[in-house]
Amino acid sequence: MTKQELLANIRSKNSFLCVGLDTDINKIPAFLLDEQDPILAFNKAIVDATADYCVAYKPNLAFYESQGAKGIVSLEKTVEYIRTNYPDQFIIADAKRGDIGNTSEMYARAIFDYSDFDAVTVAPYMGEDSVKPFLIYPNKWVILLALTSNKGSSDFQLTEDKNGERLFEKVLKTSQKWASDQQMMYVVGATQGSMFSEIRKHAPHHFLLVPGVGAQGGSLKEVVKYGMNEECGLLVNSSRQILYADASKNFAFAAQEEAIKIQEEMKMYLLEWNKTAK
Secondary structure (H helix, E strand, O other): OOHHHHHHHHHHHOOOEEEEEOOOOOOOOHHHHHOOOHHHHHHHHHHHHHHHHOOEEEEEHHHHHOOHHHHHHHHHHHHHHHHHHOOOOEEEEEEEEOOOHHHHHHHHHHHHHHOOOOEEEEOOOOOHHHHHHHHOOOOOEEEEEEEOOOHHHHHOOOOEOOOOOEHHHHHHHHHOOOOOOOOEEEEEOHHHOOHHHHHHHHOOOOOEEEOOEOOOOEOHHHHHHHHOEOOEOEEEEEOHHHHOOOOOOOHHHHHHHHHHHHHHHHHHHHHHHHHHHO
């Protein structure tokens, strides 16, 4: 999926919502455990309920890998289901890969050759040769970790060199030599608030994938205020708030209501932004 196609989908749906498929076998409704593939059954119901209100899905690979081979099968079938039934959706492998070049090449094959993802999250801290193998695939995206939302993000990402440049700024500046905003995005945690302004100084045109809204305490209003650019430039992820809104047989309906709530707020911000832009 190209940047222009993603932007067109955002405009048509008045949404920049990404639904995180962090599907935990221990949290899904108990009655689904009688299904042959409980994770797939849960995911299909969530996708069917939310596809009209989001533009992307982000399976977190750790949740599937934790179930061994059967979890990988559930992941593959989930991606296939989205591709077949909702081909306009942007599908992100939340894998946070990052290793030496030949290992990254194998990771890239797994994500883009074997599976059918549009994008993958990558840790950039081993440098260019660990990221380049993901960039050789046309119309596929690399989403680099820039400034994350976890408590320990300040341990390294905010440290300064002797010139006062912070590590996340170094990542943003250096990585833009590897690929353009047509193939690279950045992960910025929603809890960073006004720090989005700092991100935009260095990456004004790139999409930002923003986890941390909802259950993790991030504010959509702040993300929009400081992070939206002239094209929108945001994919805001919500996982637990949508997935586990209800544990009964009404779980999909509850998930849909949460997705609608977020999408309606996004629509309001997009309309306001369009008026200002004009």
